[in-house]
Amino acid sequence: MAPDLKSFIETSYTCNTKSDSNLNELVVYVSAKTLAEDVAISLCDDLTIRKQYGRVTSYWGYKTSDSIEFLGKGIADLILAKENLIDAFMAQSTYNYQAVVGFPDYTAYLISSKEKPRIEKSYFLDKRIGLLDYPTSRSGHILPKQLFKTLDINLENLNITYASSHTELRELLASGQVDLISSYWQDSDQASFSVNYITPIRDNVSGSRWYLKMQDENTDLLCAVQARLTDLARNQSSHYFNHVESFWDCKSDSNKHSVEVVDASK
Amino acid sequence: MLLSKDKLFYVIVFLLTTVLLVASFYIAKFYKTQMNNELSVAKVQSRIALDLNYLNLPDDFLKHSGSKEMVSNYITQLNARINQSGIVVYSIEGITNSKVQGERISTQLQTPKRNLSVTFILNKNLLVKSDIVVLIFVLLIASLFTYLVSQSRRSFYSAVEATADDEQILAETPKLVVDLNTKTFSSTALEAKSVALANKPLCFYLALVEFCIQYPDVVLNQNKDVPDELLNLANKYFYRLVELGHTIRKRPNFTNSLEKTLSEIRAALDDVWQDDPELKEIYYPPKAHGEGSRSRLHHYGLKAISCDDIEVIGK
Numbered sequence: 001m002a003p004d005l006k007s008f009i010e011t012s013y014t015c016n017t018k019s020d021s022n023l024n025e026l027v028v029y030v031s032a033k034t035l036a037e038d039v040a041i042s043l044c045d046d047l048t049i050r051k052q053y054g055r056v057t058s059y060w061g062y063k064t065s066d067s068i069e070f071l072g073k074g075i076a077d078l079i080l081a082k083e084n085l086i087d088a089f090m091a092q093s094t095y096n097y098q099a100v101v102g103f104p105d106y107t108a109y110l111i112s113s114k115e116k117p118r119i120e121k122s123y124f125l126d127k128r129i130g131l132l133d134y135p136t137s138r139s140g141h142i143l144p145k146q147l148f149k150t151l152d153i154n155l156e157n158l159n160i161t162y163a164s165s166h167t168e169l170r171e172l173l174a175s176g177q178v179d180l181i182s183s184y185w186q187d188s189d190q191a192s193f194s195v196n197y198i199t200p201i202r203d204n205v206s207g208s209r210w211y212l213k214m215q216d217e218n219t220d221l222l223c224a225v226q227a228r229l230t231d232l233a234r235n236q237s238s239h240y241f242n243h244v245e246s247f248w249d250c251k252s253d254s255n256k257h258s259v260e261v262v263d264a265s266k
Numbered sequence: 267m268l269l270s271k272d273k274l275f276y277v278i279v280f281l282l283t284t285v286l287l288v289a290s291f292y293i294a295k296f297y298k299t300q301m302n303n304e305l306s307v308a309k310v311q312s313r314i315a316l317d318l319n320y321l322n323l324p325d326d327f328l329k330h331s332g333s334k335e336m337v338s339n340y341i342t343q344l345n346a347r348i349n350q351s352g353i354v355v356y357s358i359e360g361i362t363n364s365k366v367q368g369e370r371i372s373t374q375l376q377t378p379k380r381n382l383s384v385t386f387i388l389n390k391n392l393l394v395k396s397d398i399v400v401l402i403f404v405l406l407i408a409s410l411f412t413y414l415v416s417q418s419r420r421s422f423y424s425a426v427e428a429t430a431d432d433e434q435i436l437a438e439t440p441k442l443v444v445d446l447n448t449k450t451f452s453s454t455a456l457e458a459k460s461v462a463l464a465n466k467p468l469c470f471y472l473a474l475v476e477f478c479i480q481y482p483d484v485v486l487n488q489n490k491d492v493p494d495e496l497l498n499l500a501n502k503y504f505y506r507l508v509e510l511g512h513t514i515r516k517r518p519n520f521t522n523s524l525e526k527t528l529s530e531i532r533a534a535l536d537d538v539w540q541d542d543p544e545l546k547e548i549y550y551p552p553k554a555h556g557e558g559s560r561s562r563l564h565h566y567g568l569k570a571i572s573c574d575d576i577e578v579i580g581k
Contacts, residue, residue, distance in 0.1 A: 002306035002351035005313040008343055009320045062322045062333065133331045162331040164322065 013037045014057040015044040022054035029059045029067060029076040036060040039078075042232050048224035062164070064134050071097070077213045078225060083206045085136055096214045100222065101229045103207030104243045108139035109198040111189070112180040113173055117199040121151045124158060130169045130178035133162035140166060143202050144182035187239050207240075223250035279415050283408035291400055295392055299352065303388050306351040307373065310344065314358065314384055315375050323359050323382070338363040352389035359383060440542055442535075442549055444472060446503075446510055446580035451538045453545075454577070461537040465507055466518040467530040473499035473520075474551065475576055478568040486567040488554070492521050510580060528566055548575055 013036055026043065030036040036058035043049050043056045059070065070076040071085060074095035081091075091097040110117040117123065132140030148155060161178050163169045169181045174192050184205075185198055210229050212222055226246050233244035314321075321340060324332035341355050341363060348355075356364050359382055368387040375382040440455030449468055450460035463471075477484075477496045484493065500520045520527070528551050539546040551566045 002309045002348040002353065005309060005344075005347060007313075007316065008347065009317055009340070011320065061320075062336070133329055162329050164331045164333050168331070168333075 011061060012057050012059045013040050014055055015040050016055045017044050017046075017050040017053055019050050019054055022052070024053045026053045026056045027059070027070075027075060027077045028056060029061075029070040029079045031060060031062065031067065031080070033060045035080070038232060039229070042228045043078075043225070046224050046228055048220050052218075052221060064136050067136075071211075074213060079211050080208055081211055082136060082138070082208050084138065084142075086209075086211060091211065097211040098214045098222070099209040099247050100212045100226045101233065102209035102245045102247065103233070103241060104245065105204045105206050106139070106184045106240070107200045107203040108143045108182065108205050109185050109200050110144070110180050110182055111173065111185070111193055112197045113176070113193055114179075114197065116197050117180050119147070119151070119199060119201070121153055124148065124151070124153055127179040128159045128161060128177070130161050130163055130172045130181035132166070132169065132182075133164055138202075138205050139184050140169060140182055143205070147201050184240075219250075222248060226250060276412050276416055280408050280412040283411045284404055287404040287407060288401070291404065292392060299390070299392065302351070303353055306348065306353045307371070307386055307388075310348060310353065310355060310386070311373060311375065311384060313344065314355075318375070318377065318382065321358070323361075325380075327380075332361075334361050337361040354387040354389075356385040356387045357383075358385075440545060441575050441577060442538065443577045443579065444468070446506060446578065449507070449512060451534045453538050453542070455542065459538070461534045463534050464530065465504060465512070465515070466520065467527045467534065469500045469503035469507065469518075470520050470527050471531045471551075472503045472578065473497075474566075475568060475571055478571055479573060482569070484567070485565045487564055488524055488566060492524065497521065506581070 010033070013033075026049065028036065028039055028043070030039060040056045040058035049056065059066075059076075061067070067079070067081060067085065068089070071079055071081055071091055072089040074091075078100075079097070086092060086097060110119075129144070131144055135141055145155070148158065161172060163172055163181075166183050169183050170189070170192065172178045173181045182201065185195070189195075210225075212225055214222065226248055227250070230244055230246050233241050236242055317340070322333035322336045324330060337358055338361055341358060341361070344355050345364075354364065354366050354368075356362055356366065356370055362385075364387070366387050369390060371386045371388055373384050373386065375384055440453045443452045443454055443457065444450075445452065445460070446468075448460065448462070449465070450462050452458075452460035473496055474486075476499050477486075477493070481493075481495065486493070486496070497520055501517065504517055531551060532553070535546060535549050539549070548570045549568065551568060552564070554564045554566075
């Protein structure tokens, strides 16, 4: 007979900083499990965070609704989110979520395997199109749909297949299940697709950013988090994620940080 | 090879016991397995139901594609936790990574929004290697049972034999054989040794035996006349001897010299019961002891005799 089945799906990872008596918990939210764990481990190791927090808990989840809960209700102290989501919940004015580090802006492309996609209404009508199923995605969902709207194409008339990730989108295209997909372009794509068969639909799409809830003027924490996240990003193999941008100027003036925003527009 | 009846019996007892035990084991196992499977399926279903909210399942209505990889990983993890239970989760909403063959059972999980299908593979294989232990145990029990049956049968037979022996011993209590053909006394214990008697004591003794059996209360006293009934019986035996062609003499007078006749009888009985003197008492016409014993109280009849004690051949 089957044993009593305890819950085994993990939704979070907790690590202790070395200050056991400190009961404060730093809550992190990321959509991917491995990143969540890496971030927690890195933050637990940090001296400044050790002074302020007893432990770090990283949550992850596949649902758009999860990130909305963590962000909209101010549960996450540190969250990797897209600018559109922050704007939608006015997270900056409600909980003073401040961008700490960000990934470069990128261009959204229509990618095909056999020809260069044309931005014409007639072109799309007999095509099988692969899009992302989560509505917060700009390159994989919002921007192509905007494009179809400007071309005055009724979505009902399009043959759209939804995928849950950019990787899955690429698999759909490579296996011939769709004729074109909407995504970003990355170096590794040249192995499967041709750079000649991509058509940009929007450039300067802002990349995801790490936001820190700044309810106090906790600049030590801000600088520590920024340093840790920058390190973490630079150790990534992906070229895109390597080019991480720090938004605050933390001059490590021995004990004292003088903090100022690098670019007022961010 | 021909088996003796007994051996065949024990082989049948052994086989029957074995078959019965094995059959009951497998019937019980069959039902237990079925019940266990049902319970396991229910347990796993409840686990999946509780985890549904965390599974990235496709949803056509919400145009959500879900993650096959995640669901497939989940199934693998789940199966690893129930790998002793005899059931395997084959698929959830058609997503599977399993290549396990077997009978599939499709179940439905109803959520307020939609029905989700969960397919199980049930292990219906009743024969397991570990059953060999049970089979050995069964063989041991069957052997023990057969042994006990054989023991109880043996003790039953020996009891029967013992009773038979007792009867034989009873039967072997010697009795007196009077052969009218040879006019001899002998004992069943030792028929070769026979003692010949004259007509008169022979006939008188047989008459005395018969009279004493018929009239156990009549006192026979030497001072009185021999009763007519006794005389008639003696005459009857004499005529029988004549019939058998033994005698040409005239019929003796049984009332004469009674003491001499009794003495001859006693002498013959002494010879016959030489080896079993304790039996003599039954057959021995009592002697009168001493002077006073010739009194009226003396009784030369046989008090203890019965039909079973004497066998008359040629009567």
